[in-house]
Each structure stands twice: as C-alpha cells, then as structure tokens.
Amino acid sequence: MQNVVHKYYKRNFGDFTILVQVNPVSLRGIELTVHANGEVEKRKMEFDEEIYDDLAEDEFKESSSLEFNLYLKGLTKGS
Template sequence: MIHEYFKKEFDDFTILVQLNPKSFEGLELTIRNNKIVEKRKMQFDQDIYDDFEVDDFKPSSPIEFNLYLKGIS
C-alpha cells in the first residue's frame, strides 16, 4: 500500500494528512505549536484532491508525517 501525504500550515498549528489513494482512508495529524499532536482516522471521498487544492494543502513528506506520528519530532 502506498500512501500520499499532504500538509497545510496555519499560524498556531499544522495539519498533516496521510491518504490511501485506493480506499480514501487516511490519518490526520494536527500539530500544535506546543508540539501536542492530535490524531484522527478519516474516511475521504474521491473529491479529496479537489478539496486539498481548494484548501491550499501541499504535497508533504512521509518522513515528517511519521516522525510526528511516532512522537519523535
């Protein structure tokens, strides 16, 4: 299974998304400036790529996502 990763930065938090492009299942991480990470399982639909574009999400690194997921970053 190959995932795709997306990122959007705000003033006081960052959102990282891991997306399975076949099932549209994903995991969303919200990283606060104090480094607290909130994790949510997500179910997207086929319009997610349009949503990412409209919401100004950019492609991201799987390494960055997994460092936050594992609590290393």
C-alpha cells in the same frame, strides 16, 4: 496483503499545522494536527473521491512521508 503508497499533504495555519495521509486505494487515512507546543492530535479519516480537489482548494501542498511519520510516532515536537 496489498502494498499501497500513501500520499501526504500539509498546511501550516500559523498556530498549528495539519498533516494528512491518504490511502489512494481505500480513500482512508489519518489527519494530524500539530500544535505549536508540540501536542499532536490524531484522527482516523474516511475520504470521498473528491479529497484531492478538496485539499488543493484548501491550499494543502504535497509533503513528505518522513515528516508525517515522525509526528505520528511522537519523535519530534512543535511545528
């Protein structure tokens, strides 16, 4: 089994926040949309090699794995 340190990104859009987890080896990940009412939508993603440029262009900032995983596991509400 290969150990991978994922990268995490976040952007707040006012009414919702998007958090992204990227596996830098496989370029796969998860995108979470966290709505103001606490609802969380989860999507599995496959990225291309330009994902980091795309995230920067869309003004995503690096964020914490802890925050991402709290939302992923349903242990927090709201954005």
